[in-house]
Amino acid sequence: MRGDTAVDTSVLVEALLATEHGRRFIDMVLAEEIAPYTTALNVTEALYILCRLLGPGEAERRVGMLLDSGYLMVVDPRRVGRSAAMCKCRFSVSMVDCHTLALARDYGMPALFYRVEREFRGILEELEEWVGGSLLFLVDEG
Secondary structure, X not given: OOEEEEEOHHHXXXXXXXXXXXXXXXXXXXXXXXXXXXXXXXXXXXXHHHHHHHOHXXXXXXXXXXXXXXXXXXXXXXXXXXXXXXXXXXXXXXXXXHHHHHHHHHHOOOEEEOOOOHHHOOXXXXXXXXXOOOEXXXXXXX
């Protein structure tokens, strides 16, 4: 993994929870091996997930620290909205995942997910073809 990378909510959550895989991702960012991009919709979803897990105050604190760090480029979802809609029309995956995939497609970068999403099984090659690049995963489930 090198260079600009579209990062899914699942990776943001792992980083914000400082799990083993999340820390590995953070280390790659700090070492400037990857430059993470995501959409505001992914950040909103991460905030929601953390709120459910840790409560609103801690969720706001952690997401705020991530955004204030300057390491994460947040793209307005309107910049990829048309492509995300076409993704959702074509594939039975979540709209937020479609925003990550559309970001990768429109910006010419790989997309990074925590693991292969259930909805991705059986269509990985089609998704990669649509994106025009690689789908990467922090956890290889073999």
